[in-house]
Amino acid sequence: MANALRRLSKCGVAGFLPQVFSRHGPRTLPHLVCQQRNNSTSSKIKVDLDPSTGVAVMRMQSPPVNSLNLDLLTEFTTTLEKLEMDKGCRGVIITSSLPKIFSAGLDILEMYQTSPEHCGEFWRAVQEMWLKLYGSKLTTIAAINGSSPAGGCLLSISCDYRVMADNPRYSIGLNETLLGIVAPYWFKDTMANTVGHRTTELALALGRLYSAPEALKIGLVDELVPEDQVVTTAAQTMGKWLAIDENARQVTKAMMRKPTIDKLLSNREADVNNFVSFITQASVQKSLGMYLKMLKNRKG
Amino acid sequence: MANALRRLSKCGVAGFLPQVFSRHGPRTLPHLVCQQRNNSTSSKIKVDLDPSTGVAVMRMQSPPVNSLNLDLLTEFTTTLEKLEMDKGCRGVIITSSLPKIFSAGLDILEMYQTSPEHCGEFWRAVQEMWLKLYGSKLTTIAAINGSSPAGGCLLSISCDYRVMADNPRYSIGLNETLLGIVAPYWFKDTMANTVGHRTTELALALGRLYSAPEALKIGLVDELVPEDQVVTTAAQTMGKWLAIDENARQVTKAMMRKPTIDKLLSNREADVNNFVSFITQASVQKSLGMYLKMLKNRKG
Amino acid sequence: MANALRRLSKCGVAGFLPQVFSRHGPRTLPHLVCQQRNNSTSSKIKVDLDPSTGVAVMRMQSPPVNSLNLDLLTEFTTTLEKLEMDKGCRGVIITSSLPKIFSAGLDILEMYQTSPEHCGEFWRAVQEMWLKLYGSKLTTIAAINGSSPAGGCLLSISCDYRVMADNPRYSIGLNETLLGIVAPYWFKDTMANTVGHRTTELALALGRLYSAPEALKIGLVDELVPEDQVVTTAAQTMGKWLAIDENARQVTKAMMRKPTIDKLLSNREADVNNFVSFITQASVQKSLGMYLKMLKNRKG
Numbered sequence: 018m019a020n021a022l023r024r025l026s027k028c029g030v031a032g033f034l035p036q037v038f039s040r041h042g043p044r045t046l047p048h049l050v051c052q053q054r055n056n057s058t059s060s061k062i063k064v065d066l067d068p069s070t071g072v073a074v075m076r077m078q079s080p081p082v083n084s085l086n087l088d089l090l091t092e093f094t095t096t097l098e099k100l101e102m103d104k105g106c107r108g109v110i111i112t113s114s115l116p117k118i119f120s121a122g123l124d125i126l127e128m129y130q131t132s133p134e135h136c137g138e139f140w141r142a143v144q145e146m147w148l149k150l151y152g153s154k155l156t157t158i159a160a161i162n163g164s165s166p167a168g169g170c171l172l173s174i175s176c177d178y179r180v181m182a183d184n185p186r187y188s189i190g191l192n193e194t195l196l197g198i199v200a201p202y203w204f205k206d207t208m209a210n211t212v213g214h215r216t217t218e219l220a221l222a223l224g225r226l227y228s229a230p231e232a233l234k235i236g237l238v239d240e241l242v243p244e245d246q247v248v249t250t251a252a253q254t255m256g257k258w259l260a261i262d263e264n265a266r267q268v269t270k271a272m273m274r275k276p277t278i279d280k281l282l283s284n285r286e287a288d289v290n291n292f293v294s295f296i297t298q299a300s301v302q303k304s305l306g307m308y309l310k311m312l313k314n315r316k317g
Numbered sequence: 318m319a320n321a322l323r324r325l326s327k328c329g330v331a332g333f334l335p336q337v338f339s340r341h342g343p344r345t346l347p348h349l350v351c352q353q354r355n356n357s358t359s360s361k362i363k364v365d366l367d368p369s370t371g372v373a374v375m376r377m378q379s380p381p382v383n384s385l386n387l388d389l390l391t392e393f394t395t396t397l398e399k400l401e402m403d404k405g406c407r408g409v410i411i412t413s414s415l416p417k418i419f420s421a422g423l424d425i426l427e428m429y430q431t432s433p434e435h436c437g438e439f440w441r442a443v444q445e446m447w448l449k450l451y452g453s454k455l456t457t458i459a460a461i462n463g464s465s466p467a468g469g470c471l472l473s474i475s476c477d478y479r480v481m482a483d484n485p486r487y488s489i490g491l492n493e494t495l496l497g498i499v500a501p502y503w504f505k506d507t508m509a510n511t512v513g514h515r516t517t518e519l520a521l522a523l524g525r526l527y528s529a530p531e532a533l534k535i536g537l538v539d540e541l542v543p544e545d546q547v548v549t550t551a552a553q554t555m556g557k558w559l560a561i562d563e564n565a566r567q568v569t570k571a572m573m574r575k576p577t578i579d580k581l582l583s584n585r586e587a588d589v590n591n592f593v594s595f596i597t598q599a600s601v602q603k604s605l606g607m608y609l610k611m612l613k614n615r616k617g
Numbered sequence: 618m619a620n621a622l623r624r625l626s627k628c629g630v631a632g633f634l635p636q637v638f639s640r641h642g643p644r645t646l647p648h649l650v651c652q653q654r655n656n657s658t659s660s661k662i663k664v665d666l667d668p669s670t671g672v673a674v675m676r677m678q679s680p681p682v683n684s685l686n687l688d689l690l691t692e693f694t695t696t697l698e699k700l701e702m703d704k705g706c707r708g709v710i711i712t713s714s715l716p717k718i719f720s721a722g723l724d725i726l727e728m729y730q731t732s733p734e735h736c737g738e739f740w741r742a743v744q745e746m747w748l749k750l751y752g753s754k755l756t757t758i759a760a761i762n763g764s765s766p767a768g769g770c771l772l773s774i775s776c777d778y779r780v781m782a783d784n785p786r787y788s789i790g791l792n793e794t795l796l797g798i799v800a801p802y803w804f805k806d807t808m809a810n811t812v813g814h815r816t817t818e819l820a821l822a823l824g825r826l827y828s829a830p831e832a833l834k835i836g837l838v839d840e841l842v843p844e845d846q847v848v849t850t851a852a853q854t855m856g857k858w859l860a861i862d863e864n865a866r867q868v869t870k871a872m873m874r875k876p877t878i879d880k881l882l883s884n885r886e887a888d889v890n891n892f893v894s895f896i897t898q899a900s901v902q903k904s905l906g907m908y909l910k911m912l913k914n915r916k917g
Contacts, residue, residue, distance in 0.1 A: 477822065478819075509814075510814045510815060510818070511814075511815050512815070513813060513814075513815075536815060539819075557823065558822070558823065561794050561795070561822065561823060561824060562794055562795075562796075562797040562904060564797070564900060564901070565793065565794040565796075565797050565798055565799050565824075565904075566794055566822055568799045568895070569793075569794055569799050569800070569821045569822055570818075570822060572799070572801075572802055572805060573805065573814075573817070573818045573821065573822075
């Protein structure tokens with residue numbers, strides 16, 4: 018517990034979600050809260066660990082759409098690692114503090130007109146994030162309170178459980194082919210482990226984005242709830258997971274996911290090279306350019 | 318046929334289920350019946366082979382809940398081996414002669430406060446049972462006429478087909494984590510081969526027990542029928558399976574299941590060692606002790 | 618484009634399906650059509666490539682039931698290879714020009730009372746067809762306008778998408794065990810990639826043929842439409858697939874299917890030997906003979 022409190026002050030935890038855990042722990046812990054990180058300009062993730070429940074909430078707060086750029090990915094991985102090592106933390110809820118969007122996925126600007134070296138560095142950060150999240154010994158629940166395409170979908174399906182806002186205008190899916198790029202095999206494996214081979218094949222080929230109700234139907238998310246209850250429901254579900262024997266749950270999770278993780282671990286550099294040589298092709302760069310232009314026009 | 322009759326007298330077959338096979342064979346075969354085994358105090362399984370159909374019924378009869386202890390597992394495997402070698406036997410229906418329970422699963426007393434050697438011996442018997450049943454060339458149908466948690470579920474999903482009593486109070490599932498223990502990878506593989514990766518992941522993590530209707534919905538069982546028709550329905554289904562060319566069906570079954578079986582065959586001792594070192598941990602022993610205490614209090 | 622036209626005249630394309638592509642391209646292209654192949658007595662497949670859309674239709678026309686004999690298989694593979702190399706072709710719709718039947722599957726006469734050498738040659742042709750079709754970089758859509766058992770089912774599930782005539786009298790499935798033979802592991806893998814392990818296990822063991830509505834329910838086909846709209850619907854669906862970035866779609870497809878294809882590629886001759894030694898068994902030949910007799914009697 019002392020350890021948990023020490024970490025708390027380190028991670029910079031704000032009591033920003035008292036309503037969620039009000040039944041589980043102290044309503045406010047003003048003396049525990051330090052705003053350091055949240056006030057830091059570099060912080061793209063707000064972390065709130067409730068020491069009474071052992072549940073942290075990681076809230077992505079990188080406007081306008083929580084694009085997974087190198088900084089956000091690195092902070093995500095570091096934050097998760099810290100929580101993993103924190104004996105006071107047993108579960109993490111991942112959500113967004115932005116309206117209507119969970120995460121728009123990998124930041125195209127990291128791979129458009131950048132050097133092969135930068136693309137490689139970026140891709141290693143994507144790998145690292147997935148390896149840590151998919152293999153986390155913590156219970157991880159995605160509270161998907163907005164759209165979640167591409168890398169946002171990967172992030173979601175790498176968690177243990179997914180609660181999504183019941184709003185048909187929010188969509189989720191690995192839509193990489195729509196941008197002229199390709200979800201690598203470990204994105205594919207993660208999705209196939211969630212919805213099966215055939216649905217994944219169709220989804221990836223066509224770059225399909227599923228509305229929240231469609232996503233529930235195919236099993237891409239586990240539960241739909243009204244938008245304002247996404248995080249509270251995630252917290253309630255977390256309670257059920259944390260009631261399970263910790264050791265048995267962790268060993269079981271590792272057993273389920275190790276083969277998929279090992280496939281990447283034994284081929285990380287080959288996967289980086291594949292990505293870099295694919296993404297730096299002139300034709301692919303052109304597709305990305307067109308996509309960026311389209312996004313710009315849409316906003317305008 | 319002569320062979321079949323010889324085996325019949327050996328196995329100790331009682332005509333205890335004439336109504337099942339009345340359309341297929343002689344109603345009673347009093348001169349064939351020998352009660353030796355059934356009357357033997359050591360017999361935990363009642364075997365009834367109908368020579369006219371080639372279908373045997375294995376009825377577990379080890380009160381109070383058909384716990385899979387070393388004796389029952391060994392007798393199960395031996396019985397199945399004998400039926401496999403019996404040219405007069407082509408299919409086996411596995412059921413329980415006890416009310417409300419198919420099998421309560423692995424007997425915790427075999428792994429609680431026993432020596433590592435005993436735990437190892439016990440685990441080899443569990444492996445042996447699964448290897449024989451999942452890889453049986455016979456058509457195997459589980460007639461699940463009661464609850465079937467943990468090892469009882471494994472036994473069920475290792476068969477070719479599952480008929481369960483349509484009673485929402487009966488449940489089935491690999492609930493090992495609820496006891497603080499872990500279903501090993503070959504339990505997991507068997508379940509994933511039945512209901513897919515994601516459902517298995519959720520089920521094992523949370524130690525979920527599914528009511529009969531829920532089990533049907535996720536495909537953990539194939540069919541629900543009124544309780545008094547479980548074995549008769551299994552026998553009717555068996556008729557359809559036995560109508561298929563024997564050689565083609567066996568080769569097909571081996572093709573479907575060999576990869577899963579080979580995974581254990583090539584790592585049996587490592588799996589035994591894993592089990593023994595896991596189960597003999599002080600914390601795991603404590604969990605088992607608490608579970609046993611809870612069971613005791615519930616009865617009291 | 619010049620290349621496309623050159624290939625067109627080579628393949629012998631007839632504008633036999635103007636209604637399908639009327640919205641996409643010129644209604645008729647009489648100057649492009651050459652009837653060479655279609656008029657050739659050896660042609661068992663009618664090919665129609667619309668240069669304006671890049672979509673070819675391959676129509677099997679081998680009465681009475683499009684049995685996949687050595688000739689049809691070889692022509693199928695050659696045709697697909699030519700279309701693959703044709704830069705003007707991006708997608709293929711595979712259908713039948715015969716009423717009520719898509720394809721009756723592998724021709725039993727190629728394996729009944731023929732030499733081991735012939736059986737081996739035949740099996741290599743089956744492998745070749747599957748390797749080319751399942752691994753095709755083209756978008757492949759099966760327009761299943763009639764029954765599609767055994768090899769006809771394999772052909773269907775090797776495509777990217779399946780549209781079937783909404784007629785409960787049409788059936789589809791890998792029913793090999795009904796004939797006393799066995800669908801090899803790569804048929805099994807293809808089906809498991811489509812409908813999952815458990816459904817495949819049940820289907821193969823029992824040699825199940827699914828009516829069109831049942832096939833839709835288990836995901837063996839993707840869509841049912843009235844019989845006269847099967848090919849037009851396939852063409853509309855093709856439009857959606859061709860709207861996806863070509864490179865990204867091809868890389869994604871290869872990623873999804875390569876592991877399954879590699880399993881056969883690394884063991885082709887062993888698979889041929891397995892097939893030959895199985896099919897030339899006296900008991901299997903007897904089963905095939907009985908099946909042929911039954912077919913004959915049914916017609917008589």
